Amino acid sequence: MRRQPTVTDVAAEAGVSRQTVSNVLNTPHIVRAETRERVEQVIARLHYRPHASARRLRTRQSETIGVRLDPVTDGISGSLLDRFLHALVERAARAGFRVLLYTAADEPAEIEQFARLTDGADVDAFVLTSTHHGDTRIDWLIEHEVPFVTFGRPWGVADMTDPEHLWVDVDGRHGLTLATEHVLSAGAGRVAFLGWPAGSGTGDDRRAGWRATMERRTGLSPAELDALDLAVEEDPADGSVAARLVAAIDPAPEAIVCASDSLALGARLALGDRVPIVGYDDTPVARALGLSSVAQQLDEVAEGVLDLLIGSHGGRAGGAEGVDDPQHRLVKPRLVVR
Amino acid sequence: MRRQPTVTDVAAEAGVSRQTVSNVLNTPHIVRAETRERVEQVIARLHYRPHASARRLRTRQSETIGVRLDPVTDGISGSLLDRFLHALVERAARAGFRVLLYTAADEPAEIEQFARLTDGADVDAFVLTSTHHGDTRIDWLIEHEVPFVTFGRPWGVADMTDPEHLWVDVDGRHGLTLATEHVLSAGAGRVAFLGWPAGSGTGDDRRAGWRATMERRTGLSPAELDALDLAVEEDPADGSVAARLVAAIDPAPEAIVCASDSLALGARLALGDRVPIVGYDDTPVARALGLSSVAQQLDEVAEGVLDLLIGSHGGRAGGAEGVDDPQHRLVKPRLVVR
DNA sequence: CGCACGGCTTTGATCGATCAAAAGGCGGGA
């Protein structure tokens, strides 16, 4: 493996100084056009590429984003993070950023990772994927002034609009509105909801989408809606049990919308295709079973995450123009009909 | 954010030189015990952590492994890579290695990434996950002396034992032997195989496991085995079609073993639980449907990959002792019975 | 008594880039 050329080699070859080569790469506008072209040609000819570690040592920036890879969940939505990651890596690369993975068993361990990765200048920002109420990781990051963006809203009241906490999320409420509207338009009058127990921000948000749509479109009473609203744990087996309960309701609901594809799978296995079922997440399973499902637009989420991160951190742009709230993004999902 | 302490700070505080601090971290055995302890205490007290970029600049090693994140496949096995990645990141962390992701649309683009990542000393080894016959990436890596390990055997004849090409793979043949033995012991006499068209190394390997077991245990004629051997594309819909063909065979097979969970899912949807079906990969779908499936031991694969990589690259250990073939590892999968 | 040796520690240079500040060249105004 031959020695890589350095700025000094390029400078000598082009008859300029090291700094000029550096300027051509980093601040081309201050270099005279003629000089710049000459240097660029030499760079191309020698296949020069700056040594990332040397640059990082000097600039104290790594242009690398840390993402935690969760232990694989047993749920069928396991590949969601995978899809998000892919989109993120791709977009990050376009902006000149790299993505570094890490794992951690629990929050203290993850905070230890934050410390390790930032001290060593391995990473200069983090993307957190599963946030929850009273997340200590967020406090640590804010306190240590480490840039970060979360995929997922903080569900605490005050946190939601905290300008120090940048977040991107998918509008689950809108997703269930779409799902519910869809089955209603297809002729269903009584649509049941299969979701998780109250208390999770995400679950409640999705439930609210179904409920508001039903109120608006059908005028069913609160008591009637309560009867159509089932809450079980995130598991296909529980979904099956709940689906059989739904089918036993009199008069029987004509469709079921679910908070996840796991639940939809359970419902589908219990009821077959007698009742239209809509899932959430558009996982490969939904695709394989031919179930309609609400698809999160992970590309857009990844784009939003990077906008916020680079805006806040690189000081460039400061978030896209024309956006009301430059610290937060709510992405609208779409319904995949099958 | 307060300035991080450096070796110089630690050295001054402990009353030793920079180099001694460095030695305590990198070659502790050459430092006198008393001195070492004193330095270690100062390190702990100041929360000193070496600056990774500075070290990399000097040592020309990044202790970082590059892994390509594939565009998400529509198959249900999508989360396989995810699981492997998780295991890899975890094991790598234990050995002091980081995992950096990248994407690439095609082989030339990936080779371009190799060049970029190695020139900048971002990465000093790669793990390739989907290799194929005549893979140009491998040639490039060997030619440029960049360490790498593939998850997946090279199926070319000469390549397989090439000492420059380190690989780890799962013994698919053994996996199908287990699956076939299992249904045979459970009483089935005629077991059909649902696999992919001949020509893919992986697919043929799995088929061979089924066929050899059937020959040994049932003594069916080659022609009879041919009749039980179906090849279709990797898609649940195709699996369903094939499963119906299987059911129409006279006399009807009493069980089906598949080359993937996708095919098993298709078979299950077509046939219900009348016929025992065994899948491959132990994906969440198999779990949700209650299908038995062959589970690749991704932890062991990740461990093998790191052994080979660190052995070859760091010069430490050079592969575990007592292993016949220090350049290659074949991991035995296990059957998850449901 | 002197010197070689081994164990441990220190010194000075270096990795490849960027920062901060100085220097050179040129045109315009006093």
Added chain:
DNA sequence: TCCCGCCTTTTGATCGATCAAAGCCGTGCG
């Protein structure tokens, strides 16, 4: 003519660590 200021380029120092080689000190041996 001289000086100022602007535009462009160069110079020297620096980021934080490790490498290579030298230095120190007590032992052992001729």
